[in-house]
Amino acid sequence: MGTNFLDNSFFRNIYCNLSKSDDIRCSGGGWLGDGILPAGFEWLAFLITAVVMAMVLINLVLGSVLIFIWAERRLLGRFQSRSGPNRWGPYGTLTPVADAIKTMFKEDIVPTAADRWVFNAAPIVMMVPATMVLAVIPWGTGTFLADLNIGILFIIAITSLSTFAIVMAGWGSQNRYAMFGAMRAVAMLISYEIPMALSLLGVLMLAGSLSLVSVVNAQDVPFILVQPLGFLVFFIASIAEINRAPFDVAEAESELGAGYHSDYSGMKFGLFLNAEFMATILSAAVIVAVFLSGGRGWSFIPSQGWFIIKMIPVLFFIVWTRAAWPRMRIDQILTFAWKGLIILAFINVAVSAILSFVWPDPTMRELWFMVAINFGVLIVSVMAVGAWFGPQGASAPNMSHGDALPRPRPAGQPSGGDS
Numbered sequence: 001m002g003t004n005f006l007d008n009s010f011f012r013n014i015y016c017n018l019s020k021s022d023d024i025r026c027s028g029g030g031w032l033g034d035g036i037l038p039a040g041f042e043w044l045a046f047l048i049t050a051v052v053m054a055m056v057l058i059n060l061v062l063g064s065v066l067i068f069i070w071a072e073r074r075l076l077g078r079f080q081s082r083s084g085p086n087r088w089g090p091y092g093t094l095t096p097v098a099d100a101i102k103t104m105f106k107e108d109i110v111p112t113a114a115d116r117w118v119f120n121a122a123p124i125v126m127m128v129p130a131t132m133v134l135a136v137i138p139w140g141t142g143t144f145l146a147d148l149n150i151g152i153l154f155i156i157a158i159t160s161l162s163t164f165a166i167v168m169a170g171w172g173s174q175n176r177y178a179m180f181g182a183m184r185a186v187a188m189l190i191s192y193e194i195p196m197a198l199s200l201l202g203v204l205m206l207a208g209s210l211s212l213v214s215v216v217n218a219q220d221v222p223f224i225l226v227q228p229l230g231f232l233v234f235f236i237a238s239i240a241e242i243n244r245a246p247f248d249v250a251e252a253e254s255e256l257g258a259g260y261h262s263d264y265s266g267m268k269f270g271l272f273l274n275a276e277f278m279a280t281i282l283s284a285a286v287i288v289a290v291f292l293s294g295g296r297g298w299s300f301i302p303s304q305g306w307f308i309i310k311m312i313p314v315l316f317f318i319v320w321t322r323a324a325w326p327r328m329r330i331d332q333i334l335t336f337a338w339k340g341l342i343i344l345a346f347i348n349v350a351v352s353a354i355l356s357f358v359w360p361d362p363t364m365r366e367l368w369f370m371v372a373i374n375f376g377v378l379i380v381s382v383m384a385v386g387a388w389f390g391p392q393g394a395s396a397p398n399m400s401h402g403d404a405l406p407r408p409r410p411a412g413q414p415s416g417g418d419s
Contacts, residue, residue, distance in 0.1 A: 001196050002092060002338035003061060005091055007057060009049075009166060010053060010142075010143060011049055011053060011145075012142075014048075014052060014053065015045055015046065015049045017036065018036050018037050018044075018045035018048060018049065019037055019041065019042045019046075020046035020306065022182055024152075025109075027398065029244075035086060041240045041401060042364055049238045050118060050145075051213060053145060054145065057134050057145065061134060061164040061278060061281060061282075062274070062278070064281055065274055065277045065278055065281065066097075066100070067278055068280065068281060069096040069099070069277060070092060070093060070095060070096045071097075071315075071319075072314065072319050073085035073092060073095050073096070073417070074086050074091070074092050075316070075319050075320075075323070076319065076323055077092070078323070079320070079323035079324075080323065085091065086412065093131075097314050103266065103269065103270040103273075104266075104267060104270070104271075105265060105266075106263060106265050106266040107266060108265060108266040109263070109265045109266075110263075110270065111174065111175065111263050113174040114172055114173055114174050115171065115174065116170075116172075118168050118171060119168075119169070119171035119263075120172075120268070121168060122165050122166075122169035123165075123170075123264070123268045123269075123271035123272055123275075124196045124271070125132050125164060125165040126165035126166075126169075126271060126272055126275040127271055127274070127275050127278075128158075128165075128281075129158045129159050129160075129161045129162050129275075129380045130279050130282060131277050132158045132279075133155055133158055133159065133282050133286075134282070135148075135283070136148050136151040136155065136212055136214055137164055137212060137286065137289060138212050138289055138294055138295065139285070139295065139304055139307050140295035140302065140303035140304035140305075140306070140307050141292075141295060141303040143295070143303070143304055144212075144213065147211055147212075147213045147224055148210075148211060149161055149209065149210060149211050150210045150211075151210055151212040151213070151215075152200055152203075152204070152210050152211075152215070152290070153210050155286060156193070156196070156197055156200075157242065159279075160189075160193065162275075162279075162363070163185075163186050163189050163190070166182050166185045166186060166189075167182050167186060167259050168262055169182060169260040170182025170183070170260040170273075171261075172263075173260075173262065173263040175262060176263060177259075177260065178251075178260050178261070178263060179260075180259075180261045181259025181260040181262070182259070182260040183262055184259070184318050185243065185259065185331055187334060188240060188247065188249075188330075188333055188334065188337075189240075189241060189328075191240075191333075191334050191337035191338060192237045192240040192241055192247075192337050192341070193237075193241065194233055194337075194342060194345075195233050195237050195337060195341035195342045195344070195345040196233070196237035196238065197350055198233070198342070198344050198345035198346065198348075199229075199230040199231075199233035199234040199237065199348060200230070200234065200290070201230075201348075201349045201352065201394055202227045202230045202348050202349060202351075202352030203215060203223065203227055203230060203290055203291075205352050205356040206218060206223065206226060206227070206356070206362075207219075212289050212290070212294075214285075214296075215289065215290055216289055216294035216295070216296065219294070219296065219407065220364060220367065220401070221291055221364070221367045221368070221371065222291065222293045223290065223291045223292075223293075224291040224292055224350055225371045226370050226371055226374060227291065227348070227352070227374060228349075228366060228374055229344060229347065229348040229374060229377060229378045229381060229382075230291075230345075230348045230352070231287075231291045232290070232344070232378065233341050233344050233345045233348065234287070234290070235287065235317075236341060237288065237341060238283045238286075239283075239309045239318060240281040240333070240337070241279075241283070242276060243276060244280065244318060244320045244321070244322055245321065245322040245325065245327060246321070246322075246325040246326060246327050246328050247328065247333055248327065249327055249328065249329065257395055263277075278319060279293055280315070281315070283318075284314040284315050284318065285307075285311060287314050288310045288312075288314060289307075290310050292310045292314075294307060294310075295307040297309075306308035324330065331336035335389075336389070339388075339389060341388045343381075343385055344381055344382070344385055347377065347381045348377075351373070351377050353373065355373065355374075360384030
């Protein structure tokens with residue numbers, strides 16, 4: 001067993017109560033004395049501790065999904081002046097409960113022409129990335145399942161697995177609408193993975209490590225201030241990656257009948273829905289760890305509390321974006337990624353490389369100089385790309401003369417008369 005697991009306070013507290021380890025960090029045993037299991041069974045203590053920690057963390061995140069659904073429904077009800085989500089039960093608390101009961105007891109229908117193995121496996125594969133990302137997120141000081149030295153690369157690689165689940169859902173349904181929706185989703189995911197990965201290069205130059213724990217420890221000044229353009233690109237790309245509005249055209253009811261999961265019902269559909277909400281929570285957690293200095297804060301609040309406090313406004317802005325922005329067309333979504341975000345990401349990489357060359361080991365004063373420079377770059381680059389990508393640069397698709405919309409008829413002109 002690698003001793004770095006004992007750096008995790010939760011792991012250490014459970015493991016030292018079970019095993020008779022001679023590690024100095026387990027000296028004196030735990031709450032239950034000098035280990036419950038006999039000597040030589042440290043492997044069993046490690047296995048039990050890992051399973052307990054994984055189950056506790058997964059169930060906490062699943063429970064937070066219900067809380068997030070409740071909060072999102074209440075917020076959308078306020079934003080859109082709908083009283084329903086805020087009236088059904090005390091403070092609207094029965095709405096997610098009713099949704100969960102309805103989903104669990106709905107009939108599980110499988111289309112006759114579906115490829116059953118692929119169709120049934122897709123929701124499970126969709127849940128895998130969301131649960132695996134949990135392992136590397138530092139929820140507070142010494143609160144993580146694993147401190148991988150390639151943590152950020154691990155997140156980017158694992159989240160790409162959702163592409164396979166989407167293709168499996170569309171192909172397994174043997175439904176043209178589901179397949180078209182899957183292809184749209186895959187095109188969008190691949191397009192936004194590139195700027196999302198590029199936006200993290202500036203962070204890696206500053207932190208000097210791919211470990212999320214090291215990234216958090218390197219943030220004497222939160223990277224949202226030192227890397228504002230990188231944060232903007234990462235935030236927008238993250239919303240697209242988790243299929244949230246205004247980038248949810250791949251599963252929009254008005255477009256393709258709910259897209260790749262059109263033929264799913266019951267708990268299979270519930271797994272897709274749960275994976276999407278889990279991905280939203282985990283995206284907020286990654287943003288907090290990478291750009292908002294994780295659980296660092298004043299000592300009178302535990303680091304885990306700081307982490308949750310910082311996640312709340314991030315989740316609020318994600319919901320606010322859904323309520324405020326109209327859904328984009330698929331051509332606008334892809335154009336925005338390739339002609340907008342990627343350009344901004346390359347600008348951020350170039351500026352970060354220059355600043356890292358000038359100040360390879362920046363002091364606090366030099367960090368604040370970098371803050372001022374990067375905010376100037378943010379304003380200029382966003383205005384420049386926005387002017388090019390705005391209404392003049394990104395016009396509506398070309399239409400032939402026969403497809404052109406009719407001009408409004410002048411007042412007083414009879415219908416069908418000569419103009």
